[in-house]
Amino acid sequence: MTDPSPIDIQKALGGIDYPVSKENLVKHAEGSGADSSVMETLNNLPDRQYDSPTDVNKEASK
Template sequence: MADPSPIDIQKALGGMEYPASREDLVKHAEGKGADGSVLETLKNLPDREFDSPTDVNKEASR
């Protein structure tokens, strides 16, 4: 499965309030019907608070 693009991740997190935990990000993306690759990427993020969409994308691209 290909890694999702930062745009795909941000579409799934549209309307997300920050700071947000990894669990919050996953729940939000699931609620918006994100595809499996986006959810998998979010579930693999470090278990910490994220301050912004940019913060999420930086971790997701590592």
């Protein structure tokens, strides 16, 4: 499976308020119908608070 682009991740997280926990990132993406590659990436993020979309993308690209 290919990694989702930062744009795909942010589309799935559209409208979310930061800062946000990993748990709420995953719930929001699930509710927005994110595809499996986005969900896998978000589920694999470290369990911490994310302060911005850039923060999420930086961690997702590691």
